[in-house]
Amino acid sequence: MAxxxxxxxxxxxxxxxxxxWILNWISVVTGVILFSLGLFLKVELKKREELMAERxxxxxxxxxxxxxxxxxxxNFLGGKICYDCVDSTKFLRWKLIMLPxxxxxxxxxxxxxxxxxxxxxxxxxxxxxxxxxxxQAMRFYKDTDMPGRCFLKHTVxxxxxxxxxxxxxxxxxxxxxxxxxxxxxDMSKKEVIDRLRSNVEGKYLMDGVPxxxxxxxxxxxxxxxxxxxxxxxxxxxxxxxxxxxxxxxxRQALLEYYTHIMQSIGLTLSVLTGVxxxxxxxxxxxxxxxxDSESDGWLLENSLMETxxxxxxxxxxxxxxxxINTANNGDPNIDxxxxxxxxxxxxx
Amino acid sequence: MAVGKxxxxxxxxxxxxxxxWLLNWISVVTGAILFGLGLFLKIEIQKWQxxxxxxxxxxxxxxxxxxxxxxxxxxxxGSKICLDCADTNKFLRWKLVMMPxxxxxxxxxxxxxxxxxxxxxxxxxxEEALYxxxxNTMRFYKDTDTPGRCYLKKTLxxxxxxxxxxxxxxxxxxxxxxxxxxxxxDMxxSAVVDRVRSNVEGKYLMDSVPxxxxxxxxxxPCIQHNLSNPGAHAHYDERSQQLNLWRRGCxxxxLDHYTGIMQSIGLTVLLIWLFELLVLTGVxxxxxxxxxxxRLxxxxxxxxxxxxxxxxxxTxxxxxxxxxxxxxxxxVDDDPNINVPTAAANQEVPSAQVxxxxxx
Numbered sequence: 001m002a003x004x005x006x007x008x009x010x011x012x013x014x015x016x017x018x019x020x021w022i023l024n025w026i027s028v029v030t031g032v033i034l035f036s037l038g039l040f041l042k043v044e045l046k047k048r049e050e051l052m053a054e055r056x057x058x059x060x061x062x063x064x065x066x067x068x069x070x071x072x073x074x075n076f077l078g079g080k081i082c083y084d085c086v087d088s089t090k091f092l093r094w095k096l097i098m099l100p101x102x103x104x105x106x107x108x109x110x111x112x113x114x115x116x117x118x119x120x121x122x123x124x125x126x127x128x129x130x131x132x133x134x135x136q137a138m139r140f141y142k143d144t145d146m147p148g149r150c151f152l153k154h155t156v157x158x159x160x161x162x163x164x165x166x167x168x169x170x171x172x173x174x175x176x177x178x179x180x181x182x183x184x185x186d187m188s189k190k191e192v193i194d195r196l197r198s199n200v201e202g203k204y205l206m207d208g209v210p211x212x213x214x215x216x217x218x219x220x221x222x223x224x225x226x227x228x229x230x231x232x233x234x235x236x237x238x239x240x241x242x243x244x245x246x247x248x249x250x251r252q253a254l255l256e257y258y259t260h261i262m263q264s265i266g267l268t269l270s271v272l273t274g275v276x277x278x279x280x281x282x283x284x285x286x287x288x289x290x291x292d293s294e295s296d297g298w299l300l301e302n303s304l305m306e307t308x309x310x311x312x313x314x315x316x317x318x319x320x321x322x323x324i325n326t327a328n329n330g331d332p333n334i335d336x337x338x339x340x341x342x343x344x345x346x347x348x
Numbered sequence: 349m350a351v352g353k354x355x356x357x358x359x360x361x362x363x364x365x366x367x368x369w370l371l372n373w374i375s376v377v378t379g380a381i382l383f384g385l386g387l388f389l390k391i392e393i394q395k396w397q398x399x400x401x402x403x404x405x406x407x408x409x410x411x412x413x414x415x416x417x418x419x420x421x422x423x424x425x426g427s428k429i430c431l432d433c434a435d436t437n438k439f440l441r442w443k444l445v446m447m448p449x450x451x452x453x454x455x456x457x458x459x460x461x462x463x464x465x466x467x468x469x470x471x472x473x474x475e476e477a478l479y480x481x482x483x484n485t486m487r488f489y490k491d492t493d494t495p496g497r498c499y500l501k502k503t504l505x506x507x508x509x510x511x512x513x514x515x516x517x518x519x520x521x522x523x524x525x526x527x528x529x530x531x532x533x534d535m536x537x538s539a540v541v542d543r544v545r546s547n548v549e550g551k552y553l554m555d556s557v558p559x560x561x562x563x564x565x566x567x568x569p570c571i572q573h574n575l576s577n578p579g580a581h582a583h584y585d586e587r588s589q590q591l592n593l594w595r596r597g598c599x600x601x602x603l604d605h606y607t608g609i610m611q612s613i614g615l616t617v618l619l620i621w622l623f624e625l626l627v628l629t630g631v632x633x634x635x636x637x638x639x640x641x642x643r644l645x646x647x648x649x650x651x652x653x654x655x656x657x658x659x660x661x662x663t664x665x666x667x668x669x670x671x672x673x674x675x676x677x678x679x680v681d682d683d684p685n686i687n688v689p690t691a692a693a694n695q696e697v698p699s700a701q702v703x704x705x706x707x708x
Binding site for chain 1: 492493498501502505506509527528529531532533534558559560562564565567568569570572581582583
């Protein structure tokens with residue numbers, strides 16, 4: 001018994017083919033969008049690779065780019081097929097390709113689903129990469145004279161200004177790092193030497209932050225030094241002051257940014273999956289139809305159980321095709337030695 | 349003697365009409381581009397309108413927007429006319445409209461040229477507006493509690509960060525302005541009071557700059573205070589001083605930004621103007637060719653097309669005399685239709701007796 005059987009007249013089949021053609025073009029456009037979003041994500045991740053520790057997250061945008069391209073190609077082909085399907089003579093041309101094509105697109109839909117899942121799992125890996133990467137970048141902030149690290153100051157400053165964030169999880173992270181290089185410290189001053197000596201590791205730590213942490217929305221000029229010392233500044237209370245510096249941590253800011261991109265990609269993938277499912281079911285319907293008469297269309301030819309059984313037996317026989325079949329109930333084309341002599345030639 | 353006379357066969361006329369139809373449609377697209385460019389310029393100017401003392405330069409984008417819309421309308425009409433012009437019967441429909449249409453398009457094309465030239469000539473006005481505007485903004489930087497000025501600090505900080513500039517012409521402009529509000533100054537501190545008193549106008553001036561002047565390219569943490577005393581900072585040599593703050597003034601930065609935009613827009617508008625001129629010439633040729641065909645009477649024959657019927661000097665004289673006579677139309681002159689009293693009218697004409705035959 002067929003699954004979801006529907007009767008189709010010729011005009012309804014034509015209409016179906018037209019709808020499919022439109023769906024195919026929607027899928028091509030979605031494929032293009034997916035491709036460009038994948039490219040955009042790749043570029044954005046590459047831009048900030050200095051701030052991410054060694055984690056292999058490039059596989060996600062690479063996969064999205066590949067899926068986008070394949071979507072375009074498959075749906076472009078599908079569009080051509082559906083365009084021809086309306087005409088019975090042209091349909092015969094495609095008749096043999098239809099079934100392999102539908103199987104292909106079914107596996108492709110699975111890929112799309114896997115891609116969507118990967119986007120959501122990337123979140124955890126990204127958070128870990130950012131956490132470690134930012135910590136390293138802040139530690140090497142002062143090393144502008146060391147090759148390979150000399151651009152980290154510029155990168156971190158630009159990041160904090162652009163994303164309106166400060167430090168890894170908050171501005172207090174800067175209090176635990178020496179972000180002023182020793183070459184810019186006046187070693188002749190007593191306070192400087194005292195501070196260096198009072199630290200176990202000999203680091204010059206202070207309750208100050210770089211200028212890039214300053215909040216542009218603040219009504220008063222930025223307080224960067226002696227942040228926790230209320231008496232050092234007039235009319236200032238650091239416990240309640242939240243407009244002076246950026247309060248958000250850069251890890252959270254970056255994570256939100258990338259999550260936003262991934263959500264757009266996830267949405268595009270969902271649209272693509274939905275359209276694809278509709279397409280494969282409709283294509284199946286079209287394939288079964290007889291060009292000119294009324295015909296039945298269905299999702300699956302037999303019930304779900306029977307289809308599964310048929311497919312399983314096909315797969316089993318694929319495995320057996322290379323074995324030698326010795327039994328009598330085998331293929332009649334296999335050579336069976338007979339007792340009768342073969343009669344050849346005119347003299348017999 | 350006609351100016352730019354060309355002979356057209358029937359097929360050539362039809363081909364010209366087709367080509368002009370296509371060119372008119374392309375002109376509609378370029379008109380939309382013109383509109384878009386005007387809109388873009390308007391948005392760019394309004395983004396930083398708080399640092400400009402007056403908005404006078406907005407007439408340039410407004411001009412571009414109106415010209416763009418007019419271009420769309422005129423060229424759409426032109427495409428309809430040109431499509432019909434291939435056939436002599438349909439041309440008769442448009443015959444009366446053609447001449448006014450061409451005159452209109454000519455003036456419109458002149459407007460496009462004026463728009464393009466305006467883009468290049470605006471620099472001096474912009475320079476003045478930016479100088480005064482920036483000076484005022486810097487003066488009101490500290491007034492974050494005054495309504496109407498509370499956003500100026502944020503605007504100026506954003507400007508200095510985004511355009512990588514500091515002050516009006518130089519970072520030293522900040523030394524002449526009190527940019528820290530009195531509400532954040534500790535008036536009980538003797539150093540503060542001394543500084544305020546030592547200034548003639550009672551302003552708290554110092555040789556330091558806001559944080560937004562700090563350069564991200566510097567290799568050392570930013571030095572904002574005691575800038576006129578390099579010795580106060582450890583290892584603050586000439587090179588460090590060069591990299592520490594943004595060296596460019598914001599007036600120069602904004603001027604460069606807008607001049608760059610306007611030059612690109614001006615170039616595009618000039619190209620659009622040339623294209624419109626080409627289309628106008630084509631339409632004029634088509635009009636004169638079709639009119640001559642109708643005058644000759646035979647739709648299949650060859651006809652001549654020109655830009656001007658007589659030479660430039662004769663056409664100018666002719667138009668000039670038309671304008672002169674327009675002015676004279678209300679004056680009394682020797683119009684034969686005006687009633688002139690003559691001596692003959694005073695005599696009465698005797699009525700003739702008419703014999704009426706009465707038939708019974």
